[in-house]
Amino acid sequence: MAASQAFDWRMPVALRFGSGCSGTLADELGQSRALVLAFEPAGPLGLRAAWTAGLGARLLDWVTVPEGLSTLALARQLSARTWPLLTAQPGAVLLALGGGSVLDLAKLLRSVPAEGGFEAVAAALRGTAPWPPLHHAPLWLVPTTAGTGSEVTRWATLWDTDGPVAVKRSFDEPWGFAERAFVDPVLTLSAPAALTRDTALDSFAHALEALWNRHANPVSDALAVQAARRVRAHLAGVLEAPSQLPGREQLALAALEAGLAFAQTRTALAHALSYALTLEQGVPHGLAVAAWLPTACRLAAGRDARVDAALEAVFGVKALAAPAALQQWLQGLGVPCDPADHGVSDAEARVHAALASARGRNFIGAPA
Ligand SMILES: [Fe+2]
Numbered sequence: 001m002a003a004s005q006a007f008d009w010r011m012p013v014a015l016r017f018g019s020g021c022s023g024t025l026a027d028e029l030g031q032s033r034a035l036v037l038a039f040e041p042a043g044p045l046g047l048r049a050a051w052t053a054g055l056g057a058r059l060l061d062w063v064t065v066p067e068g069l070s071t072l073a074l075a076r077q078l079s080a081r082t083w084p085l086l087t088a089q090p091g092a093v094l095l096a097l098g099g100g101s102v103l104d105l106a107k108l109l110r111s112v113p114a115e116g117g118f119e120a121v122a123a124a125l126r127g128t129a130p131w132p133p134l135h136h137a138p139l140w141l142v143p144t145t146a147g148t149g150s151e152v153t154r155w156a157t158l159w160d161t162d163g164p165v166a167v168k169r170s171f172d173e174p175w176g177f178a179e180r181a182f183v184d185p186v187l188t189l190s191a192p193a194a195l196t197r198d199t200a201l202d203s204f205a206h207a208l209e210a211l212w213n214r215h216a217n218p219v220s221d222a223l224a225v226q227a228a229r230r231v232r233a234h235l236a237g238v239l240e241a242p243s244q245l246p247g248r249e250q251l252a253l254a255a256l257e258a259g260l261a262f263a264q265t266r267t268a269l270a271h272a273l274s275y276a277l278t279l280e281q282g283v284p285h286g287l288a289v290a291a292w293l294p295t296a297c298r299l300a301a302g303r304d305a306r307v308d309a310a311l312e313a314v315f316g317v318k319a320l321a322a323p324a325a326l327q328q329w330l331q332g333l334g335v336p337c338d339p340a341d342h343g344v345s346d347a348e349a350r351v352h353a354a355l356a357s358a359r360g361r362n363f364i365g366a367p368a
Contacts (some may be wrong), residue, residue: 007217009264013141013152014180017256019245022142022184025095026054032093032138035060035085037078037106039098039144040067045190047097060085060092070101071159072125072169075108076118083112086137093138093179097187099199100148100285103141104156107176110139125158125169139178144187146251147199147286149206149259151181159279168275172266185245185252193239196251197333198286200238203255204231205289209268210261211310212300212364217264221310224261228314230254232329239333265362270296272359273350277342290335291342295351297323299365307364 016024034055042048043064052059063081066074086092096106113120114133123129141151150156154176160167191199207228210220231254238247273295274288283291300307301319308319315325330337339347354360355367 005218007219007264009217009219011152011260011263012177012179015152015183015256016181017183017253019184019186019249022182022187023054025140025142025182026051026058028180029055029058029093031058032091033058033060033089034093034095034140035082035089035137036062037082037094037096037098037102037109038062038064039102040064041144041190042097047187051097060089065098065102065105068101069159069161070104070157071161072122073161075105075158076122078105079109079118079121082109086110086112087135091138093140095140095142097142097144099143099145099195100150100202103143103148103150104158106139106141107150107156107178108158108171110137111135111175112137122162125171126160131173134175136175140180140182141178142182142184142187143255145191145195145199146185146188146248146255147202149203149255149262151178151183152256152259153177153263166279168279183252183256185249188248188252189243189245191242193242194284196242197235197239197335198284199255200231200235200251200286201290201330201333201335202286203251203258204228204235205270205286205293206258206262206267207231207254208293208297208314209270209362210258210265211314212296212304212307213262213265213268213362214364214366215265215362216306220261220264221306223257225310225313227254227257227261230257232314236333267359267362268296269299269351269354269360269363269365272354272357272363273339276350277339277344281342283342287335288342290330291337291339293330294323294327294337295339295347296363296365297326299351300363304364 120132155172210224277288311322
């Protein structure tokens with residue numbers, strides 16, 4: 001299947017990219033007030049002090065998000081503090097600073113229900129009720145990792161840990177898009193090695209999943225190939241010299257390119273397969289997706305001339321040799337790249353089931 005030459009492209013997020021660009025935020029706000037939702041390290045890193053000084057009287061509140069997964073329980077707890085403020089200050093910007101979990105939480109918290117409180121929102125997330133009428137506060141996102149692409153997508157994941165078994169809940173709505181995003185590679189300098197590697201693998205996976213995707217188009221292909229090549233070229237160097245800004249800039253750019261591509265195509269087979277590893281074994285998202293990438297690559301290669309050309313451009317070998325090249329690269333980074341490495345003994349059955357899922361059906365190798 002060739003990528004369609006006729007396609008839609010929707011990207012309403014106004015982007016600013018560049019080292020130091022988050023420093024322009026306070027000016028950009030003008031007279032608007034801001035409620036900051038920030039990752040925990042913002043305090044020790046000095047970001048809280050700098051932003052608090054920059055925002056001055058415009059800062060409504062500084063809400064710290066504890067490290068860990070974005071859960072419904074956490075959103076419920078934070079909403080008790082953020083929603084009254086956003087309701088009392090119409091027009092105030094919800095400004096989120098952090099990794100994908102913080103940005104995803106912010107996408108939900110910017111939406112204040114007119115009635116029913118948090119439980120009405122929770123019911124909609126669980127799919128048991130339609131969304132209540134929502135008021136959406138302006139949302140500005142400032143990622144501190146080079147990975148999720150959350151700053152340019154309209155979806156978010158929240159883990160529902162209220163019941164005896166944790167369940168992944170996602171929403172994918174037009175109001176999930178932020179108004180603005182500031183991608184500042186300087187903010188990624190503080191990311192520890194494992195986080196740097198795992199988030200880079202996530203953006204690499206977003207690029208590949210955008211390529212072997214039924215919704216690909218020539219523009220998403222160009223961005224995805226570029227993103228994947230960039231991660232391959234620069235990740236090892238950044239892990240060796242994490243304080244060097246040029247490499248960090250390349251990974252941040254790659255994450256943004258991959259984000260822009262998969263914001264249009266969405267994810268595919270490797271993501272569909274990854275969630276069980278995260279849910280059942282706590283494997284970080286980037287590692288969980290990476291474990292399934294060679295499997296998906298083997299199923300994708302040799303099937304479609306467009307995808308084969310893209311794989312050749314990414315890996316510099318013939319498409320049928322791409323899965324081995326991918327595996328070799330992951331092994332060189334010390335990344336387990338076989339589901340069996342995580343104790344999975346029923347990979348084939350899992351692939352079969354995943355191909356029938358919503359994400360799996362995006363995969364070019366899924367049955368039509
Ligand atoms: Fe991902």
